[in-house]
Amino acid sequence: MEDINIVIGGAAGEGVQTVGAVLAETLLSQGYAVFAWQEFESRIRGGQNSYSLRIGESVRNAPLMQADILLALNDGAAEKYHDRLKEGGVLIGPSDKMDPAILIPFADLAKERLESGLYANTIALGAIIGTLDIPLETLFRVLLPRFEKKGEKVVSKNRDAAEIGFRMAEEKCRDKCPWRLPEREERYHLIDGHEAAALGAVYAGCRFMAGYPMSPATNLLTFLAKENERFGVFVEQAEDEIAAVNMAIGASFAGVRAMTASSGGGFALMVEAISLAGMIETPLVIVLAQRPGPATGLPTRTAQGDLLFAIHSGHGEFPKAVLAPADPKDAFHQMVLAFNLADQYQIPVIVLTDQFLADSAFSIADFEVNGSAPEYHLADPDSIQEYRRFRITDSGVSPRLYPGQSRHLVGADSDEHDEFGHITEDLEGIAPEMNQKRLRKVHGLQKEIPPPKEYRLKSARTVFVAWGSSRDAVLESMDLLKHDGFDVGLIHFSGVWPLPEYAFPEGKDYVSVEGNATGQLARLLENEYGIRIDRHIPRTDGLPFTADYIRSRFHE
Amino acid sequence: MSDTKAFNNQVGIQWCPGCPNFGILQAVKKALAELGKEPHEVCLVSGIGQAAKLPHYLNCNFFNGLHGRALPAAVGIHCANPTLTTLVTTGEGDCYGEGGNHFIHTIMRNPDITVMVHNNEFYALTKGQASPTTLPGEKRALQQKGVEKAQMNMPALAVANGCTFVARGFAGELDHLTDLIVRAVNHTGFSHLEVIQPCITWSKRPVSWYRERIYELDEDYDSGDRDAALKMLLEETEKKPIGVLYQTQPRKTMGARFRQTITDRPLPELKPIGAETIQSALNDYRPD
Known part of the structure; x- marks a missing residue:
């Protein structure tokens, strides 16, 4: 049929x-x-x-x-x-x-x-x-x-x-309706991107969420508030996004897995605190549910316009990870990965969703918890003699304890600090060492980012590059284009920062398909991998990609 | 009663020599000892400013976060672990200026934490600009012709918005201040303690000027009378009462429902929701 x-x-x-x-x-x-x-x-x-x-x-x-x-x-x-x-x-x-x-x-x-x-x-x-x-x-x-x-x-x-x-x-x-839908054996899950992401967060061990209502991020908060008794997540509606993210950082500092969520405007308010999380090496998960900007933009529509904003969010230099799930199942597992990475590397992790992924219900044939699991990386207080929260290490990762966990004292300072977390102005010693220590974490982190997925690369002359929730529309457009006589492949990124090591096949024409005007992924790939993206298929009208849309733009 | 010395540390202090902040620091240590606290049971939280450096100078857990954002961070810490004594020590520029919105909402939220606001009536770390509590007409670094805005009255705002403990101390009255800190921490709910802290560098007035304009509340002052407290605070002249300005029965604190119906254990100690529960939640999205 x-x-x-x-x-x-x-x-x-x-x-x-x-x-x-x-x-x-x-x-x-x-x-x-x-x-x-x-x-x-x-x-x-x-x-x-x-x-x-x-x-x-x-x-x-x-x-x-x-x-x-x-x-x-x-x-x-x-x-x-x-x-x-x-x-x-x-x-x-x-x-x-x-x-x-x-x-x-x-x-x-x-x-x-x-x-x-x-x-x-x-x-x-x-x-x-x-x-x-x-x-x-x-x-x-x-x-x-x-x-x-x-x-x-x-x-x-x-x-x-x-x-x-x-x-x-x-x-x-009679005579007008050709459709017949007899009962079939199959039973699919039907779930939207944010329900799946929220369940992923719970599975990952999240017990605290603070947020301020903003479409299309609000349904994450709503879900955890509604399911409060079932999943036991402490949910707080903050007075603004600045309060929300600082509450989440405070809770995380105190030892609990914590998150917040917003859309572009609210996320913009959180940016100073993202830098704080980077500085005090406190795990933080933020869902950035994109909608078209600038400013208030089109509040109920979709976009992929905040990729470079998310990657570059925060003043100063510090490691962070940015993930962009393709569908609800991916969102579930990526949320678990986000909490694990945040915990392991003590960094902010941003999960990029969008109105399309957040509000659309996807069918999933086989939605299993298996495939990821929460991993915890707290240090063991009993194994430590003199505790230094920001001990200089080769990996850049220091032993993390939380206040009240033991007699060891835990400090954090947004100023540059020494190994105990106290303010320093030692420009020839600990200050630059601490900065380098934090930046070293990116080497380990990069290896944990999921590599891009390749589709039909071998026979393709032209290859689409895409990221996040547009994947299935792009894949469908490839079927249509095949029908039109064009063999097109796809390289799809759901881990977008730090970009994993990856060798782009040579001799292909690359076309980026993105829900933004300026080809943000394309620019990122050109910068990081030194490849050339030949063409862009943008979409900026607030509607999601469809196969027909991509096909007709391809033929233009 | 624990040992005051337990809270001493070796961190070099960056305040100006002779700063009344030293008195406040000593009062915090004495109060924590009087409360019987051990260093690991306490978390001091601050934002940015001279007052906000205080947590570094005590041997305990500390979170010195962003300018203006001490209260939301403290709220997060307290929600995660209510067994910690969470004490915010910060200045009026940080708490009433940059973070004013958080102050108002934290009053309404009513977490069981204490905020100590060192009020020196201008910005000290950025060299003497007006703060929300600078007297109108006073000439400051950025207000060369004098401050045009009205003076903020946070204790009155706190009483009006339902704060159940509002007090004021003086940095030069060590024992009196120590006692106020003890009472603020012991009070269940959000406690607001403003501390008059003369600045010896940027103020045009000597410490004696500040001392002369404070007075201790009479023993027959009824701190439980909300109308009287408000009237006193709204009609306040240059003379500033110190002591417990207003205290009433604690009302429901932030997270009380969660701790009654879900769990009263610190959140970091909770086991994650298991794979089986999550799988069953996922299966709810599939028809039978």
């Missing part, structure tokens, strides 16, 4: 997300892989938002713009998203204004037959299920438990509402 793309459009507050989420879960229990992607405006009510569901027999976690089925919850949504409907696609809409193939006046029907407009969305859900020829029972199993707390009457009305939509679609679908 070819993948089916369903777009649900509606105003903010109208239930687009809920309808989308229930539909996604229903498809999942029918045995299909689903990729759910949302785009929305920065407002709580009104506007027009969309939730796109890509349905397939195998996993393809990349968005499609063209819709086979467009469900418009209102006329405005039908108008806004009509262009995305494929030829032969089916519009399900509430009035005859846009001449829908399937006209179902959701709200009027709900009021007439169920005495409340509240059931409009369930009618719409029933209609989609009917269009896809999925048994109503599958929908009921997912939908009805959500209403159990509200009582028998609400459950039964929802059942009736779904049935009304289902029957109407079934009737109007």
Whole structure:
């Protein structure tokens, strides 16, 4: 079967997300892989938002713009998203204004037959299920438990509402709807990037998170706050991002694995403290969830515009690591790696996500905890006679204890300091030695950064370079390009700083594919590896890469 | 009572010779000994400034962080390990100026920590510019024609925003200050102790001028009367009362719910959530 793309459009507050989420879960229990992607405006009510569901027999976690089925919850949504409907696609809409193939006046029907407009969305859900020829029972199993707390009457009305939509679609679908989705054996995980990242943090042993709400980073905080009793992470909403990051550093100094998260503007406020973490060699994990800038930018949209900012964040020179997961499973394991590296090298580690990764739900065939595990690197106080927190060592890593752990005293100073952490101005002795000690850590650190992944390099003349969450769209574009007669490969980076040792194959044309205007990865690779990137395929409109987008830019 | 000498260390002190900060340092040591603390049970936290150097001169754990950010760091340390005695020692430029927002929010958050604010009424380490507490009209390094802003009244702000312990001491009254530190640390919740600290380098006035304008609160002063405390602080003239300005019943402290419902153990001592629990959480994302 070819993948089916369903777009649900509606105003903010109208239930687009809920309808989308229930539909996604229903498809999942029918045995299909689903990729759910949302785009929305920065407002709580009104506007027009969309939730796109890509349905397939195998996993393809990349968005499609063209819709086979467009469900418009209102006329405005039908108008806004009509262009995305494929030829032969089916519009399900509430009035005859846009001449829908399937006209179902959701709200009027709900009021007439169920005495409340509240059931409009369930009618719409029933209609989609009917269009896809999925048994109503599958929908009921997912939908009805959500209403159990509200009582028998609400459950039964929802059942009736779904049935009304289902029957109407079934009737109007004759000759128009070619889709059939019989039940399959497969069962995929469906999870978004930040849920997976939060679970990775918990698995890594994180017990403290402070943050200040900012899209698209907020859902990390929300997740850990909601799951407080289950995972026991101390969550604090700070007065600003400066407080958040300093709280996390304080907690980490006191011995607990701690993190914070923000988007570009809030991250900018944290930058001084990143330098502090570098100076006092205190582990720190920061999730930087990117959205388009500069300044407030497009708050609810996606971008890959902060790569060089993250790598260069912080005044002075000190080692840090920057990771950029490609999907939720990668995000889970990279969070564990982030905490391990932060602990082992006593450095700040930045995990770069973005609105697309944070808010999209990806299907994953096999999501196992195995593959990474928390590793702890605290020193043993009993093995130490005279404790020097910043002892000069060959590796640059000093024995880390935390205050109160033993009778050994632990100090930290943002000034240049001696081995005990006390202020120094010894310009010929300990001050430069301490700086070199910290910088030495990068040699060990570099070996721990995951190398880039290579795809179809051998036969390719042209090779894409990409990083982070665009991976699957780029891979899909390579299929399309192959169909067009072009053999294209991919080198994908999910560890972006320090860059690992890597030899780029010679004799290839390199094209960077990045969600920014200036080819930030390309510039980084040119600087660090001395290669030449011949072309850029940028995207800066706040939308994620799609295979079609990359393909058409490639041919320009 | 532990040994005051246990808190001595050999770090060379960078304050001007004769600085009243030496008196404050001695009071902190005496108070910690009086509280029966051992060096490893204490964590001193500061930002940047002359006062913020104090943690270096005591034998104990210390965190000398960024300018203005002592309180959030202290909050993080306290959340991670509430069994440590967390004491912030910092100046008014650091705490009321650069870090003013954190001060207000830390009052509301009410962690069980103490902040000592050395108030010398200007910036000393950067050579004499006005601070939030400089008297209006006073000429300072950057305010050549005199300070135009109003003077900040943090003790009044602290009382108004629900701080349950607000006190003021004088750097030259060692025993009185020691007692205030002991009471501040013993008070459950966020304790605000402002210390009048004359600067002998950048001030135009002699130490005696500061001494003359302080007075100890009467024994019949009712520190539990919020309205009276506010009235006194708002109507304050050049005469500055020292002592416990306001103290009331402790209210719920930061993290109380977490420690009641999740765990009351220091966070670093907790075992990580195991692989099985995480795998089962991941499996919740897959239908049966």
